Amino acid sequence: MEIEQKVRQTLKKINLDKRQKILVALSGGKDSALTAYLLKKFGYRVEGFHIDLGMGDYSKKCLSAVKKLCEELGTKFYIYDIKKEMGNSMCYIRNDIQTGHGKGLKNCAICGVIKKWIMNREARKLKFGKIATGHNLDDEVQTFLMNILKGSPQLSANSGAIIKNVSDKKFIARIKPLFYIAEDDIRKYVKLKKLPVVFEKCPCLLDSYRKEVRKFTNFLTTKEKENIMKNFDSLSEKIQKLKTEDKLNYCEICGEPSRNKVCKMCQMIKQ
Ligand code: AMP
Ligand code: ZN
16 A cells, blocks of 8 residues: 555655654544554554544544544544633634634634643653654645745745754654644545544634645645655754754743743743
């Protein structure tokens, strides 16, 4: 199977160690489900991690898909209930931020920062060596093009099948085993394997700029998308040199790794 071969190659390229424990961030969707399925199939030590965002029916469906998947794979999993841990659902937390310190921030940007903050802290507490996410070729092509179109290629500096240049005892490296796999191929494969997943999109998905870029990338062939990421890979060292700040500090408020004195999460939620 071509997908399997490509993912094996990606894992080889990033030198993924079979002894290390990997926490797969499972959203309930197809990409992260396939990530867990393949890592498990290839003999890696994987466990699942799901953040229950408390967003009504959609979150309930995601939670139940994650539970079913982990049961089928025979994988241990952890559920982080955002309402219990942070006092409110993602919708309320986000709304507070958008009417407070995060005016103008997009839904997905806020949710992304919060999810990364939670994942890093929990994976570290649970002593995992890596976090795997389901980001695919289409996601990565869109992000890379968006950063170029905004005139900020340096924002792609840490991107890649493994996050680059961050080595710190409090930071758990994130890997993207599906970095070179097109979304269409993932959808077909997940259907073929009948993996329990939610195909519905998040009801709060509201990143208009990404939507515009996606309209364009949807016209591209897989080969063209692969070529864009080949360009990215070969320019990667140069892009990394564009970064102004590469030192990791610890946030003055929460103690989590941060490039600034106060991390993005605490900047958003400060009272
Ligand atoms: P997204 O930011 O929604 O495009 O998701 C990107 C990746 O983040 C997914 O492929 C998952 O690996 C992870 N992820 C997204 N949502 C969740 C969630 N609720 N719980 C755990 N991991 C998630
Ligand atoms: Zn902080």
